[in-house]
Amino acid sequence: MKNQIFILLVGVIFLYCNSKNEVTESTSKPQTTPKTLKETLPFPLGASLSPTKLFSIAAYRKTVDAEFSSVTAENMMKMHIIHPETNRYNWLRADTIVNVAKQNKQRVHGHAFVWHESTPNWVKGFQGDAAAWDSLIKSHIQTILSYYKGKIGSWDVVNEAFNDDGTWRNSVYREKLGDDYVAKCFKWAREADPSVLLFYNDFGQESSEKKLQATLDMVADFKKRGIPIDGIGLQMHTHIGISDARITNAIQKSVETGLKIHISELDVAVNQNNTANFIYTDALKNQQSDKFLHIFKTYRQIPQAQQFGITFWNVCDSDSWLRSYFKRPLEYPLLFDDNYDRKPVYDKLVAEMQK
Ligand code: G3I
Numbered sequence: 001m002k003n004q005i006f007i008l009l010v011g012v013i014f015l016y017c018n019s020k021n022e023v024t025e026s027t028s029k030p031q032t033t034p035k036t037l038k039e040t041l042p043f044p045l046g047a048s049l050s051p052t053k054l055f056s057i058a059a060y061r062k063t064v065d066a067e068f069s070s071v072t073a074e075n076m077m078k079m080h081i082i083h084p085e086t087n088r089y090n091w092l093r094a095d096t097i098v099n100v101a102k103q104n105k106q107r108v109h110g111h112a113f114v115w116h117e118s119t120p121n122w123v124k125g126f127q128g129d130a131a132a133w134d135s136l137i138k139s140h141i142q143t144i145l146s147y148y149k150g151k152i153g154s155w156d157v158v159n160e161a162f163n164d165d166g167t168w169r170n171s172v173y174r175e176k177l178g179d180d181y182v183a184k185c186f187k188w189a190r191e192a193d194p195s196v197l198l199f200y201n202d203f204g205q206e207s208s209e210k211k212l213q214a215t216l217d218m219v220a221d222f223k224k225r226g227i228p229i230d231g232i233g234l235q236m237h238t239h240i241g242i243s244d245a246r247i248t249n250a251i252q253k254s255v256e257t258g259l260k261i262h263i264s265e266l267d268v269a270v271n272q273n274n275t276a277n278f279i280y281t282d283a284l285k286n287q288q289s290d291k292f293l294h295i296f297k298t299y300r301q302i303p304q305a306q307q308f309g310i311t312f313w314n315v316c317d318s319d320s321w322l323r324s325y326f327k328r329p330l331e332y333p334l335l336f337d338d339n340y341d342r343k344p345v346y347d348k349l350v351a352e353m354q355k
Contacts, residue, residue: 037335037346038069040353042304044107046070046311048265051096053319059340063315064100067336070107070309072264073097074321077110078118083140086122091147098151109262109311110148110155112201113141114185116171117160124172133176134184141185142192154197154308156233156264157189158182162202166210182218183227190228197308201233201264206242206250219257231308232257233264236295239272240287244294255302263299265313267333268292269322278330289345292335293352300353316340 038045047068053060064071075081076094083089101108112118114137126136145155161182163169173181182200189198200219205212215232222229232254238247254261268291271278299310314320316336323331335346 035350035354036067037350037353038067040350041310042300043307044070044309046072046107046109046309047315048072048074048111048311048313049097049100049315050074050319051076051093051100053315054096054100060315060319063336063340065104068106070109070311071097071101072109072111072311074111074314077144078112078115079123079140080118080120082144084120084122089143089147098148102151107154107309108148108152109264109309110144110152111264112156112159113144113189114157114173114181115159116169116173119172126176130176130178137173137177137181137185138188141188145189145192145196149193149196152196154199154231155189156199156201157185159201160203161200162211162214164204164208164211166208166214183222183225186222186227186229197230197260198228199231199233199260199262199264199308200229201235201262203235203237203265205234205254206236206238206246209249212250212253216253216257219259229259231260231262233262235265235313236263237265237267237269237313238291239269240284240291241272242291244291244298247291247295248298251298251302255306258306260306260308261299261302262308263295263310266295266310267313267320267322268295269331269333271328271331274326274328275330280330280332285344288332289348292345292349296349296353 045068047064049064049071054064055061073094076097081090082094098108123136126133128136141157161169168174168179177184186198189196200215202211202215205215219229219232234250234254251261268288270280270284270288296310299307312334314334316338317332317334318338320331320333322328322333335343335349337343
């Protein structure tokens with residue numbers, strides 16, 4: 001009896017070990033790693049970054065390192081931060097982003113020399129004649145461009161110069177430098193670095209035909225007058241309610257200029273009315289997936305030489321400016337959820353982009 005029990009035990013142990021071996025063998029076989037989205041794309045995939053988060057949130061850093069091939073400083077290269085006083089530049093926080101990008105072999109896109117919303121008080125209060133104003137803005141642009149020469153190959157030179165109705169936006173720059181201030185800024189940028197790519201960046205071209213047309217007219221005018229411009233940034237802060245046709249229209253008409261096109265600040269809002277007790281239902285998730293898929297599919301079809309890349313504005317949902325800036329806590333506009341986990345749309349994009 002003892003012998004029979006022993007033989008049974010040995011048999012059980014043998015079977016157990018064999019089954020373990022099978023598991024070990026099968027898991028030790030080389031696995032095919034699922035592709036990241038950036039690996040499936042013929043163009044760079046970017047995100048806007050905060051230097052503080054890069055060093056304070058491990059999951060943020062890990063996601064940035066693994067998922068993106070291009071970065072934009074969300075705020076740190078804006079005038080009020082990088083040039084806070086007349087003769088003082090504050091490079092530190094912008095440098096942090098440039099250095100991390102270098103370690104990760106990521107491209108850095110510069111954002112933005114001139115934007116009405118980032119005008120520091122010392123500029124608002126500046127007293128001087130037309131020549132002094134020209135010199136102030138020229139020096140601002142050329143100092144930053146020269147400092148980052150060789151490290152940043154492209155810049156948003158002017159951001160959001162048009163109103164939604166296609167008229168020029170009034171700003172201190174337009175008042176002091178004159179109606180042609182956008183052209184002046186592009187010329188000053190080109191003077192400082194002949195090889196840097198110069199972008200005009202704006203939002204809402206998919207929702208306002210007039211604003212889109214104003215941008216196209218400006219580009220045509222620049223070309224006629226020999227004003228340098230290399231690209232158009234379509235910010236694409238959009239939402240699930242926008243029609244695919246409007247998105248296609250904005251991309252295709254911009255492509256017709258022959259310039260590089262940057263989807264420069266992408267997010268697709270689901271709760272744009274800031275509804276309290278909003279629920280991010282499966283139906284809404286699917287609508288949002290479809291919108292992302294449409295944007296990526298349309299963009300992939302444009303000539304490759306014009307694909308500057310698609311940049312998301314922020315990394316995961318809880319980083320989104322839509323939550324902090326608009327105090328809209330129940331907003332989920334990106335590819336990564338609050339825990340930096342990929343949402344189902346991520347895999348859908350990977351599958352679609354591999355076709
Ligand atoms: O860092 C301070 C914090 O110390 C303070 O307690 C808090 C109180 O409000 O403000 C924090 O600064 C905020 C900063 O974002 C960082 O979160 C500023 O108030 C806020 O104005 C700033 O908003 C930025 C906004 O541009 C204005 O510069 C957003 O982060 C940024 O995402 C947004 O980005 C713009 C693009 O540059 C151009 N296109 C539109 C896009 C969205 O507005």
